[in-house]
Amino acid sequence: MDTTSQARIVVLISGSGSNLQAMIDCQQSGELGGDIVAVISNRPGAKGLERATKAGIEAQCLDHKAFADRESFDQALQAQIDQFQPDLVVLAGFMRILTPTFTEHYLGRMINIHPSLLPKHQGLNTHQRAIDAGDAQHGATVHFVTAELDGGPGIVQVAVDIEAKDTSETLAQRVQYQEHYMFPLAVQWFCQGRLRLHKDGNNHVSLFDGEPLPVSGRLIKAR
DSSP: OOGGGOEEEEEEESSOOHHHHHHHHHHHTTOSSEEEEEEEESSTTOHHHHHHHHTTOEEEEOOGGGSSSHHHHHHHHHHHHHTTOOSEEEESSOOOOOOHHHHHHTTTSEEEEESSSTTSSOSSOHHHHHHHTTOSEEEEEEEEOOSSTTOSOEEEEEEEEOOTTOOHHHHHHHHHHHHHHHHHHHHHHHHTTOEEEEEETTEEEEEETTEEOOTTOEEEOOO
């Protein structure tokens, strides 16, 4: 794919942007298949903005605290994103619950990563919850974003074994290591046209090379 036909990607962050950095590294090595044209944070001073600037990517902040409610923030964010005419919007540690109007606008072209083996452990504190539940495995899932929080159809999933000595911190570190491989891979699949969201009756399913994926996504081997 030549540079004129590269998919345009906007990445949304709230914090350090380690998954963003993994994507930047893949882009710089020519493996991502698309161009990150902008990074937007809802938190001023987020380290991920520095990562973007260092890589020569447009970095912008839209502070959610400056808005009266969730709806008005999402409207402003949508307008800011759409200035870049993205083919794909990537939520890389974007710690906001999005309104249905926003998710509908980007349906089929917005993906997120969640640190659990969805549909298990939606929401926060997933590493400790997996340990407390006595789970044998934990991991991460990349999924399409729908109006249901952490409920969109899966794209790719990686599992790691939970060890007896694990704390939430050590488990989080091992899961994040897998995220840095699997998230750019999902972006690459989308940019290559291998991945899309399909509506099947009242449900949505992920299609990979035209074939439906399990609700949890394609399970790949941990590195």
